[in-house]
Amino acid sequence: MRASSQVLRFADWTSPVPPVAREVLSAVPEPAGDQPPVLFVPGLGHGAWAFAEHWLGHTAARGFAAYSVSPRADGSLRAYVHDVVQVAASLPRQAVLLGHGAGALVVAHALARYPARAAVLASPVPEGWSALGAALRTNPFGTLPALFGAAPRLSRRQLFGAGQAAAAAHHARLVPTPARVYRQVLFATPPAAPVGDPPVLVVGSPDDRVVPRKALDRTAARHGGAPLLFPGMAHDLMLDESWPEPIDAILDWLTKELAA
Amino acid sequence: MPDTPDIADRHDAVCVIGAGGSGLAAIKNLREQGFAVDCYERETSVGGAWNWRHDRSPVYASTHLISSRPLTEFPDFPMPDDWPDYPHHSKLLSYLERYAQHFGLGDSIWFGTEVVAVSPVGDGRWDVTTRSTGGGAERVQRYAAVVVANGHNWFPKPLPVDTAKYRGQVIHASAYKDPAQLRGRKVLVVGGGNTGCDIAVEAAQQASTVWHSTRRGYWYAPKYVFGRPADQVNDKMLQLRLPLRLRQWIFRRTLRLTVGDLTRYGLPAPDHRPYESHPVVNSQLVYYLGHGRITPVPDVTRLEGTVVELADGRRVEPDLVITATGYLPRFEFLAPELLDIDADGKPDLHLHAFARKHPTLAVIGLVQADAGLFPLAHWQSVAVARWLRLRLSDPVRAAAVQQRESARPLRSWTRLRVVPSSRHWFEVSHTHYLRTLEDLLHQMEPA
Numbered sequence: 001m002r003a004s005s006q007v008l009r010f011a012d013w014t015s016p017v018p019p020v021a022r023e024v025l026s027a028v029p030e031p032a033g034d035q036p037p038v039l040f041v042p043g044l045g046h047g048a049w050a051f052a053e054h055w056l057g058h059t060a061a062r063g064f065a066a067y068s069v070s071p072r073a074d075g076s077l078r079a080y081v082h083d084v085v086q087v088a089a090s091l092p093r094q095a096v097l098l099g100h101g102a103g104a105l106v107v108a109h110a111l112a113r114y115p116a117r118a119a120v121l122a123s124p125v126p127e128g129w130s131a132l133g134a135a136l137r138t139n140p141f142g143t144l145p146a147l148f149g150a151a152p153r154l155s156r157r158q159l160f161g162a163g164q165a166a167a168a169a170h171h172a173r174l175v176p177t178p179a180r181v182y183r184q185v186l187f188a189t190p191p192a193a194p195v196g197d198p199p200v201l202v203v204g205s206p207d208d209r210v211v212p213r214k215a216l217d218r219t220a221a222r223h224g225g226a227p228l229l230f231p232g233m234a235h236d237l238m239l240d241e242s243w244p245e246p247i248d249a250i251l252d253w254l255t256k257e258l259a260a
Numbered sequence: 261m262p263d264t265p266d267i268a269d270r271h272d273a274v275c276v277i278g279a280g281g282s283g284l285a286a287i288k289n290l291r292e293q294g295f296a297v298d299c300y301e302r303e304t305s306v307g308g309a310w311n312w313r314h315d316r317s318p319v320y321a322s323t324h325l326i327s328s329r330p331l332t333e334f335p336d337f338p339m340p341d342d343w344p345d346y347p348h349h350s351k352l353l354s355y356l357e358r359y360a361q362h363f364g365l366g367d368s369i370w371f372g373t374e375v376v377a378v379s380p381v382g383d384g385r386w387d388v389t390t391r392s393t394g395g396g397a398e399r400v401q402r403y404a405a406v407v408v409a410n411g412h413n414w415f416p417k418p419l420p421v422d423t424a425k426y427r428g429q430v431i432h433a434s435a436y437k438d439p440a441q442l443r444g445r446k447v448l449v450v451g452g453g454n455t456g457c458d459i460a461v462e463a464a465q466q467a468s469t470v471w472h473s474t475r476r477g478y479w480y481a482p483k484y485v486f487g488r489p490a491d492q493v494n495d496k497m498l499q500l501r502l503p504l505r506l507r508q509w510i511f512r513r514t515l516r517l518t519v520g521d522l523t524r525y526g527l528p529a530p531d532h533r534p535y536e537s538h539p540v541v542n543s544q545l546v547y548y549l550g551h552g553r554i555t556p557v558p559d560v561t562r563l564e565g566t567v568v569e570l571a572d573g574r575r576v577e578p579d580l581v582i583t584a585t586g587y588l589p590r591f592e593f594l595a596p597e598l599l600d601i602d603a604d605g606k607p608d609l610h611l612h613a614f615a616r617k618h619p620t621l622a623v624i625g626l627v628q629a630d631a632g633l634f635p636l637a638h639w640q641s642v643a644v645a646r647w648l649r650l651r652l653s654d655p656v657r658a659a660a661v662q663q664r665e666s667a668r669p670l671r672s673w674t675r676l677r678v679v680p681s682s683r684h685w686f687e688v689s690h691t692h693y694l695r696t697l698e699d700l701l702h703q704m705e706p707a
């Protein structure tokens with residue numbers, strides 16, 4: 001299927017996405033440095049808080065202004081993408097986009113509309129049936145309903161590591177996303193190529209129970225690389241006990257790319 | 261000082277002339293294709309026409325967009341979605357400033373520097389002569405390509421009526437800035453374009469008497485129809501690919517049922533169908549006609565003493581005549597044949613952008629559409645940047661693209677059925693035009 005025209009944007013021209021007050025959390029370095037801002041985009045069910053726990057502060061400590069935006073209530077794929085681009089364009093400098101889980105899919109769509117400085121897809125949920133296949137294997141009772149139109153429920157075991165102390169608290173903060181939105185995000189026409197040719201990094205874990213290893217390889221290959229892997233970690237890298245490892249690796253990669 | 265200054269070779273760098281919206285888009289998109297860019301801007305800041313402090317800005321204090329926000333913004337840098345449908349010109353300026361800052365374009369711009377001459381060197385390269393606007397020596401630098409983005413709304417189109425014997429004040433609309441210029445005076449506004457209508461409305465609120473002279477009737481469109489910005493409704497019809505005849509019928513019907521018959525106020529009936537002239541979008545003109553605050557009059561034939569004579573023999577005595585006759589394109593720094601400029605001053609460019617005989621010379625923003633300019637300027641500059649890149653990376657394919665483009669029929673991107681007026685030299689339908697650009701972009705996609 002060919003992506004719809006990038007040039008003739010009738011949807012935006014005839015029925016623009018209505019504005020909402022967006023929840024944006026941030027941590028900015030003091031003093032502000034030369035590095036581009038990083039915008040974190042959580043997956044479905046999560047909010048900006050998921051990054052505010054550890055990654056925003058850590059990113060700021062390493063000299064990058066860090067922001068995260070919550071998916072709007074009553075959203076749609078189009079509205080999520082719109083919100084990401086709106087927040088990115090509101091930042092003073094060309095931003096780096098980092099999407100996690102289904103948020104990585106939102107970022108992939110946003111990259112076709114906004115020339116990001118760089119992009120990171122963390123535990124990126126693959127498009128289409130392969131996403132459901134993987135979820136079915138690890139969490140049949142949470143995923144099956146999605147096939148019949150109900151909201152899928154991600155289990156605690158799927159998202160968080162076994163020994164994770166705060167897992168229960170984190171799991172309690174997840175908000176159910178309507179199945180309609182899941183279907184939209186997963187089965188949308190694949191995004192057009194990123195504009196402005198940004199460097200893209202894929203990170204994930206071979207032990208992720210939502211995104212299989214093969215899917216990570218495929219997503220990374222599409223962006224001309226191999227995934228950066230963090231064995232032993234659960235799907236929610238940013239809430240895992242070992243959260244500093246991936247974010248440090250991501251920021252190291254970014255620093256290298258920006259110098260190139 | 262030597263007569264011929266040393267020529268500094270900038271190798272593969274591209275020269276962009278002007279840092280208005282079009283020039284900024286050109287810098288950004290050329291840099292995305294990996295080009296080094298030197299942009300020269302005669303003013304000391306970005307924004308071009310939208311920076312109303314610039315001495316050549318055609319914008320007046322009250323200017324608001326006529327194209328609604330989604331149809332005006334750059335496709336890859338949207339305006340904030342909580343801005344109004346038709347933002348004020350000061351918002352447009354801050355938008356362009358933020359665009360420049362966001363993409364760090366300032367690094368590529370030399371402010372207060374005017375381009376005074378651009379001449380081909382022979383191998384596709386160009387010698388660009390610049391001079392500081394503060395005066396001083398000229399400097400010549402050699403570039404691989406030149407992208408002109410000098411705007412086409414700053415050189416007033418003269419009113420071809422002798423004013424030597426006239427004792428009243430005549431100014432072109434470009435010199436109109438502030439409603440205080442109108443307060444308590446008897447004002448004649450000439451021209452029924454968007455500028456003329458805006459100023460007539462402003463005069464209706466400020467002046468003691470207002471005459472509005474137009475040499476033909478127009479389809480004055482309101483800013484809103486069916487509760488939506490009018491251009492968004494229009495695009496719905498274009499999206500559904502309704503045939504022109506049907507859209508014309510709907511336009512007439514809608515206007516009839518809402519605004520009514522304009523000849524009732526003494527305006528001439530349009531001498532053309534809807535969509536055959538550049539859209540004039542103004543909801544207030546009719547309102548002030550209805551209040552009797554604006555008296556429509558025909559063309560001006562003579563100006564003498566204190567009297568202005570009109571085509572129907574009427575004589576009026578304004579204190580101030582504002583000619584809102586529009587603007588003409590000007591390229592003082594280029595020999596006319598480089599852009600195939602004819603005796604009237606009209607350039608002939610492929611897609612209104614590519615010089616026909618010079619593959620490394622292009623113009624951005626020399627179009628006017630039924631939508632905002634920036635989306636067009638963006639995709640034009642993407643196409644120019646990809647074209648320049650393709651010439652270097654794959655000359656064989658570039659030649660094939662050029663061959664195909666030269667066979668592209670005019671009607672696929674120009675508007676053939678428009679009122680014959682210099683006003684319409686660069687008139688395009690944004691959907692037709694963008695489809696053509698998209699097709700060109702596909703041809704140039706990396707293999």
Ligand SMILES: Cc1cc2nc3c(=O)[nH]c(=O)nc-3n(C[C@H](O)[C@H](O)[C@H](O)COP(=O)(O)OP(=O)(O)OC[C@H]3O[C@@H](n4cnc5c(N)ncnc54)[C@H](O)[C@@H]3O)c2cc1C
Pocket residue numbers: 277278279280281282283300301302303306307308309310318319320323324325326327332373374375376409410411412413414455593624625626631632633634
């Ligand atoms: C009153 C008015 C209202 C308008 N409203 C709308 C609207 O609602 N929507 C819309 O889309 N468009 C509108 N326009 C059209 C407007 O012209 C464009 O939006 C846009 O500003 C054009 O940008 P540009 O960069 O092509 O030209 P400009 O903005 O004119 O910029 C050209 C720049 O080049 C510089 N320059 C020129 N010559 C030289 C030289 N020799 N050397 C160095 N620098 C040079 C100038 O200083 C200037 O900064 C309006 C125009 C007018 C007059």
Ligand SMILES: NC(=O)c1ccc[n+]([C@@H]2O[C@H](COP(=O)([O-])OP(=O)(O)OC[C@H]3O[C@@H](n4cnc5c(N)ncnc54)[C@H](OP(=O)(O)O)[C@@H]3O)[C@@H](O)[C@H]2O)c1
Pocket residue numbers: 323324325326327413417418419420433450451452453454455456458474475476538559560584585586587628679681682683
């Ligand atoms: N609010 C806004 O956003 C806004 C405001 C103003 C302008 N603009 C834009 O800026 C551009 C320029 O607009 P403009 O209104 O300044 O110019 P314009 O569209 O060229 O209109 C010029 C008007 O003057 C008339 N005219 C020209 N020469 C004449 C002559 N010799 N004798 C009598 N009448 C003559 C034209 O008549 P003919 O039709 O017969 O040629 C036309 O009515 C347009 O793209 C416009 O959309 C936007």
